Amino acid sequence: MAHTRSLPEVDAPPQRLSEADLAPDFRRALLDTSVWQPALEQYARAMHLGVALTDAEGRLLGECLNPQPLWSLLRGQQRAAVGECPFHLLPLQPCTCIRDALARRGPALVHGPPGLVHFAVPLVLSGQEMGALVAGQVFDHYPEQLALEQAAKRLGLSAAQVWQQARLEHPVSRHTLEVYADLLATFGNAFLHTRYHTLLEADIRANRERAHQLLRRAHEDLARLVEERTTALKEAQQKALQAERLAAIGQMVAGLAHESRNALQRGVACLEMLSLRLQGQPEALNLLARAQKAQDDLHRLYEEVREYAAPIHLDTCVCDLSQVWREAWADLAP
Template sequence: MLASSALAERRLFRLLQQSLDGSPDAQAESAVLARVLGAHLERVVDSSGLPPEQRRGLASRLSATMAAYEAAARNFLAASPQDRADRLGALLASHRRLREILEGELARFRDAAVVGAAQLEALQRATWLPAFLRDLARNSERANHLNRAVLATQEFEARFFEHTAAALRATVESGPQPSGRSLEPDLALLGDVERLAGLPEARALSGDLRNAARRVDALLRQPLEPAAVPTLAAAVGQVVERLEALRPLLEVERDRALADLALVNESVVSFVETLSAASLFALLVGFLVVAAVTRAVTASLDALRDGMDRVRQGRLDVEVQAAGGDETAEMAAVFNRMVAELRESRAKLQAYQQDLERIVEERTRALREAQAQLVQAEKLSAVGELVAGVAHELNNPLTSVLGYAQLLEADPSTPEDLREYARVVVREADRARHIVQNLLTFARPQAVDREPVDVNAVVRHTLEVPRADGEGVRVETRLHPEPLVVLGNALQLQQVFLNIVRNALQAMRDRPGRLEISTTRAGDRAVVEFADTGPGIAPEHLGRVFDPFFTTKKVGEGTGLGLSLSYGIVRDHGGTIRVRNRPEGGACFTVELPLAQPGHREAAGP
């Protein structure tokens, strides 16, 4: 009866939840609860112990009440939100009639339980029984305690859902308002469960259940807005999960104790009714039969308990086999489903952990790249300040040297050998002047106009520039089929691409090679990759390729400023430039630039 009352209160809670948030989970659970409640009511009639006529009357009342209840539920859910408060009264009236019938049967059941407990105490005090039977009778008190613990969980479930349904009912009738009643008095039932069961597992599960119920109580003490109903339903679901874990444990222990109690009752009856040798023989046969039956019953319970022990040890490869169609087999099926759900939850948790590790690794790599770029920017800034002063000081004497050397070269009275020396001075001074100009450009970049630029077009224009190096190198391009428009300066971007292309061609000038240039789109960024088949970059040089004045070329072939200038240009465009060695050989430079907003893309030139 208590189980039926708990199911009725739980069904009412899901109906009210469905009316507030339209949850499909609440709808599905409500339908399942209706069928389970109907099956429990049939069991109430079968186990009532009433004469046939009274039993038929009880079945008729329950059937009519359930039919009215279901009709009221359908009308309530079919009504518009404005009319549900009016139709709620009919649903609650049907619910009260059902509870009144169940409470009447429960009172009769409790009276019979009191009589049974008194008979058990009398049996324990019967001095005429043999000592071993009195000891077994005293041990049967364990079954009584476990049964009371199971009933206490059912009573707690009924009160819990009665309390939560009352809060939802108030929200449907009068709008959001806090609950005026606390769950704390009902939590005393969980203390009874712990005291009666006397099991460490029951105490642990009861503690988790108490904490979950208090979280629900905290939600109900606040005004319950319809938007908060899914949160309340999730918290209620946690309470249900813990109840469904605690109750099977108690029922297994209770059934084991009841099996022992059945043996005690059979022994007492046989001892009282049989006094002859034949009766004693029959008693012995009865003991053997009961032992066989008990062993058959307890075998499934032992298997179930062993499975629970293995689950507690973290082994989720358990599947309990229980023959037959009785409650023990049903309990084993429920246990197997629970273990399967635990396996699935563990698999999801492991997958989530792997995803989390991958995300952490990606974020760590991005952080390292950002830190490297910040260090590079600070390095360039420090070198730039030094270079600016040096370049300025060199520029004035170089201008004088170049001017006087040009005058000396142009003077007709200058001897031919001195004129040749003057030409060398002019050529080298002019080279030095270009180096100083590059230094000033590196140290003090000039502001340039930005406009929509198609990266594909810049790549094509870069490859149109005549190349003196790498005549034996084959250049292949794979450009994105659509324009990749960025907001930038086409000449500066072409200078970046040209520096990278020249470096690649110079690295492969002594061997046949291939340079692959590709453009792709990655989210809101344009990506340009330059991959060559040259010797690659020495690992100790990878972190210095963008440093000013760093070069591995021979003296006179480069100043070490090309990639530094490229780094600054890409950075000023809001992008990044990276280099890595390819596993199959060669180096790969990657330039990423932010794509222009849609309003600028149509304005990009060809």
């Protein structure tokens, strides 16, 4: 009959876990077997123990590392059911070492049939159960032939073959197993915390990189916007300067046209007086008429320039659209 013995609890430094830390994806990353396997293999080979990693529900993650010969012979092709201890050999006698270790927050040692011993140590992070490590598959005393023969019979194996393999096993004392359990508990939880901080730092770096990318894009957008606004401002300033220049030119032209008109009016008066004196002289009157026509053309030109340079003031009014386009069409006609 299997029995469980609680070993000293391993204290873990307190951590504050967020909801994201408790998410299934984060838990899977914490217990990534590809990360745990190299270190667990070193422990298993140094201690000559089989070692396995499980989640908090007791599901085996990956494969059993460094399985011991007798355990492998007895286990054969059997697979542990979901939530069942991966090292337990006889399903009729359930093993609760993983559940007990998590409940007690400390290693739990199991002496099960046919005399093979294994232990489970909890993996706990800030009070949250993350998983467990199971190690063992060894005898803590010289193997009992009767128990091995009964186990071989239940499992459908050759009793002689099982006994021959058992005789090659080297028993490990209970005290040594307890030391191994303490070492595995200390190592496992230290590795878990290191893994947690590694993932946390990676997440922080990823968030920082995303923030930098957003900042770079925002900076590029801002630089582009500043360039566009600067270009638009320069164009507006150029147009404003051009408008000021045109306005100044228009005022000058308007003043010039006004003064020229006054001078032309005096010239017209003189030509009219001269025409009175030249009555009866057809040739002279013809030349005078031509001079008056040229002066009228110049006066009309000045008026057009003055009207063009004058500021435009638009007033709103109700109008007939058809009449407007007819007038516009008439103005454009040759």
